[in-house]
Amino acid sequence: MAKSLFQKVWDAHTVRKLANGQTQLLIGTHLIHEVTSPQAFGMLRDLGLKVAFPHRTFATVDHIVPTDQVVEPYSDPLAQAMMDELRKNCAEFGITFFDRATGKQGIVHIVGPEQGITQPGTTIACGDSHTSTHGAFGAIAFGIGTSQVRDVLATQTMALGALKVRRIEVNGELPAGVYAKDVILHIIRMLGVNGGTGFAYEYAGSVFDGFTMEERMTVCNMSIEGGARVGYVNPDETTFAYLKGRPYAPKGAAWDSEVARWKSFASDPGATYDDVVKINAADIAPTVTWGINPGQGISITENIPSPDTATSDDDKAGIIEALAYMKLPAGAPIKGTKINVAFLGSCTNGRLSDFREVAKYIKGRKVAAGVKAIAVPGSQIVALQCEKEGLDKVLAEAGFEWRAAGCSMCLAMNPDKLIGDQLCASSSNRNFKGRQGSTTGRTILMSPVMVAAAAITGQIADAREVFAFSQN
Amino acid sequence: MALEKITSLSGRAVNVPGNDIDTDRIIPARFMKCVTFDGLGEFLFYDVRKNLDGTNKEHPLNDPRFNGATILLSGANFGCGSSREHAPQAIAKYGFKAVIAENFAEIFFGNSTTLGIPCVTASRDDIAKIAAAVEANPQTEVVIDLVKLEARFGGQTVKIEQRESARDALVNGRWDAIGELIDGKDAVTATAAKLPYLAA
Numbered sequence: 001m002a003k004s005l006f007q008k009v010w011d012a013h014t015v016r017k018l019a020n021g022q023t024q025l026l027i028g029t030h031l032i033h034e035v036t037s038p039q040a041f042g043m044l045r046d047l048g049l050k051v052a053f054p055h056r057t058f059a060t061v062d063h064i065v066p067t068d069q070v071v072e073p074y075s076d077p078l079a080q081a082m083m084d085e086l087r088k089n090c091a092e093f094g095i096t097f098f099d100r101a102t103g104k105q106g107i108v109h110i111v112g113p114e115q116g117i118t119q120p121g122t123t124i125a126c127g128d129s130h131t132s133t134h135g136a137f138g139a140i141a142f143g144i145g146t147s148q149v150r151d152v153l154a155t156q157t158m159a160l161g162a163l164k165v166r167r168i169e170v171n172g173e174l175p176a177g178v179y180a181k182d183v184i185l186h187i188i189r190m191l192g193v194n195g196g197t198g199f200a201y202e203y204a205g206s207v208f209d210g211f212t213m214e215e216r217m218t219v220c221n222m223s224i225e226g227g228a229r230v231g232y233v234n235p236d237e238t239t240f241a242y243l244k245g246r247p248y249a250p251k252g253a254a255w256d257s258e259v260a261r262w263k264s265f266a267s268d269p270g271a272t273y274d275d276v277v278k279i280n281a282a283d284i285a286p287t288v289t290w291g292i293n294p295g296q297g298i299s300i301t302e303n304i305p306s307p308d309t310a311t312s313d314d315d316k317a318g319i320i321e322a323l324a325y326m327k328l329p330a331g332a333p334i335k336g337t338k339i340n341v342a343f344l345g346s347c348t349n350g351r352l353s354d355f356r357e358v359a360k361y362i363k364g365r366k367v368a369a370g371v372k373a374i375a376v377p378g379s380q381i382v383a384l385q386c387e388k389e390g391l392d393k394v395l396a397e398a399g400f401e402w403r404a405a406g407c408s409m410c411l412a413m414n415p416d417k418l419i420g421d422q423l424c425a426s427s428s429n430r431n432f433k434g435r436q437g438s439t440t441g442r443t444i445l446m447s448p449v450m451v452a453a454a455a456i457t458g459q460i461a462d463a464r465e466v467f468a469f470s471q472n
Numbered sequence: 473m474a475l476e477k478i479t480s481l482s483g484r485a486v487n488v489p490g491n492d493i494d495t496d497r498i499i500p501a502r503f504m505k506c507v508t509f510d511g512l513g514e515f516l517f518y519d520v521r522k523n524l525d526g527t528n529k530e531h532p533l534n535d536p537r538f539n540g541a542t543i544l545l546s547g548a549n550f551g552c553g554s555s556r557e558h559a560p561q562a563i564a565k566y567g568f569k570a571v572i573a574e575n576f577a578e579i580f581f582g583n584s585t586t587l588g589i590p591c592v593t594a595s596r597d598d599i600a601k602i603a604a605a606v607e608a609n610p611q612t613e614v615v616i617d618l619v620k621l622e623a624r625f626g627g628q629t630v631k632i633e634q635r636e637s638a639r640d641a642l643v644n645g646r647w648d649a650i651g652e653l654i655d656g657k658d659a660v661t662a663t664a665a666k667l668p669y670l671a672a
Binding site: 012013014015016018019020021022024026028029035036038039042047049052053055056063064076078079081082085119122127128129131143144145146147148150151154155156157158159160161193194197198224225227229254257258261293314317318321411412413430432433434435437439 | 490491492494496497500501502504505506507508509519520524548549552553554555556557558560561575577578579582583586587635636637638640641644646648649650652653654656657659660663664666667668669670672
């Protein structure tokens with residue numbers, strides 16, 4: 001029977017059925033970080049358990065690390081305590097830790113792929129909802145809570161119910177100035193922030209076939225913002241080319257046999273899906289959010305919604321709440337909205353290609369007066385690659401502060417925070433109330449190039465106009 | 473490790489209305505700078521409950537009429553966003569034993585179930601009925617019956633629903649799967665042996 005990748009990976013990792021009907025699923029790769037793991041190790045100790053597969057667990061530190069202070073102890077003792085705890089836990093249980101001293105530290109969803117740990121046909125879990133990122137490689141990757149981190153540490157398995165699969169096909173050519181970020185913001189706007197509940201999203205179509213791995217990661221990363229716990233792209237030559245030669249990728253004869261095995265996981269032609277959605281690439285425009293969840297998005301040329309044009313009572317209440325928080329005028333163009341901060345980075349858009357693309361357009365230009373602009377590479381390796389190519393200098397000359405690797409202002413668990421009701425043009429993934437560290441701070445999500453356009457003009461702008469993109 | 477069989481529970485309820493209440497709102501990220509879950513209760517819904525100077529904003533949880541409520545009522549897509557277990561932990565540490573909402577985000581639902589916190593769904597109209605009864609008389613006892621799949625309050629009964637795997641786990645006292653997962657050790661070894669990437 002023709003099967004989807006999800007079904008094949010699920011079947012290959014099924015250990016057994018549990019009494020309540022859920023599946024005990026083997027988790028091949030477990031990624032951990034400092035925020036959601038310490039309690040899990042505590043539970044493990046309380047139960048007198050060991051880590052079952054320490055060689056399949058990998059740790060890094062990302063959420064709490066300052067990006068302007070790389071020498072410990074950190075000025076925040078709570079952050080230092082979390083760092084110390086992770087270091088201690090990894091040493092005690094024999095877990096590989098990509099600490100800063102290794103030169104491989106970074107956001108967990110950037111480190112896994114970069115090291116070649118993230119591979120097709122595998123199951124991956126991490127105590128972080130953006131674990132869906134790893135689906136870009138044709139892996140089934142779950143964001144989990146801390147009790148499940150404990151379960152995976154102790155048994156390398158967890159209890160789960162199977163998901164339905166929705167295939168989302170994007171076909172055609174993306175217009176100039178439209179990026180992977182716009183594709184996922186468009187999908188979430190279309191299907192809703194809870195449209196994916198109970199589903200894994202399989203992204204397909206000519207747009208995904210043509211995407212680089214980094215573009216696929218950007219889309220898969222935000223699956224959870226559409227309610228889908230898992231998102232993936234079928235593995236292909238692009239996937240294998242990315243992985244070849246990476247530290248944890250198979251080598252020698254094992255490479256060929258693994259590639260053959262990986263290919264076998266791709267969805268069969270004729271696989272059945274619980275739902276299929278088709279999107280025309282030409283309909284996708286540079287997209288920005290205007291509200292307080294990632295589904296509240298519009299194209300840069302549209303006006304901010306008004307309660308008067310709401311499609312339902314819920315929609316109306318949502319618009320009123322969002323506009324009150326965002327302090328944005330109903331019905332006015334989003335273009336021209338003044339910004340205070342520009343943030344480039346995060347597990348969504350903190351990779352080499354993101355900084356390359358921004359540097360290409362921002363070279364020789366200056367960040368508008370009064371705008372605080374920071375660029376935060378997603379990993380030490382990304383930082384180093386950017387520095388080798390001189391991208392850091394281009395960004396710095398334009399007025400961006402070039403920082404050390406971490407999650408930074410995406411969720412502001414480190415010192416990088418908005419102040420008061422500052423409005424931030426952000427390449428991150430969430431625009432929830434208070435998300436960027438100030439209880440009244442405001443976030444507008446967009447692609448990195450759109451962040452660059454906003455930084456330079458000091459307002460929400462159409463990057464296609466600011467940078468004179470040629471129109472298709 | 474014998475777990476409690478959660479077949480029904482009862483208590484007073486409080487309504488925190490709204491859709492898409494995300495986990496950042498339930499527990500803001502800055503309160504996750506901790507290595508235990510112990511102190512999270514006081515920070516539940518902190519930024520919508522408190523002003524910057526620590527004084528109270530208008531919020532149902534700050535309304536003394538609802539002090540001691542153990543059942544939380546809310547809208548659609550409750551618990552969306554981050555996978556942080558800190559969210560259901562904060563809800564539990566604050567004193568809540570169950571949540572009734574129109575529907576739940578996937579990860580939040582699983583995290584809560586694993587902690588023995590039933591998340592049950594009801595229609596918007598029925599949640600409004602419970603909320604109205606509680607508003608009229610905050611002392612109203614609400615019973616969540618996971619066997620009959622109904623909620624009873626002030627002489628009324630409404631239908632509730634819960635995913636069968638979660639309901640089964642709660643009523644049979646196996647909501648924390650760790651014991652069962654450990655028991656599967658031999659089957660785990662056998663499955664792992666078939667997957668080359670798991671070789672040590």
